[in-house]
Amino acid sequence: MIRSTGLSCSRLYRLSRSPHPSGSFSPSYGFSSQKFPIQSLVKNRQDIHVTPQTLSSATQTEDPLQTSSTTLSESELNLVNKLRKSFPGGQIIVQDVSGGCGQFFAIQVIHSDFSGLSTIKQHRLVNKALADDIKTIHGLQVDYQTAYQ
Secondary structure (H helix, E strand, C coil): CCCCCCCCHHHHHHHHCCECCCCCECCCCCCCCCCCCHHHHHHHCCCCCCCHHHHHHCCCCCCCCCCCCCCCCHHHHHHHHHHHHHCCCCEEEEEECCCCCCCEEEEEEECHHHCCCCHHHHHHHHHHHCHHHHCCCCEEEEEEECCCC
């Protein structure tokens, strides 16, 4: 199911190249926490939190992601499944913020593997988990946290 927020991919690109208040252009590429902060994910929908409790409380035939009142798109579900395999027991939030075209994602991963690692090493862990998908995604904003932050 693809949800539309009224923004096309080309419109999203134009918005990401809008002028900075200082008058200069500040394009938003790659890991931008300014354009789509993770905190904005809760404004439009209930977040999908994948925790050990969520997984253990679901029955064998029941997918915890599908029991939520919010349905993930196919591309969001694909990213969640890959991140769940790489970061078992962590909390994972994935949202397509491109207006439904699947080209820009905001991701939050909370896992103990990030403890004591530099930001670059954290990026590498997630990039490794999503290596095949990163080739086709235009933008990716990732927030990393340890379980105790």
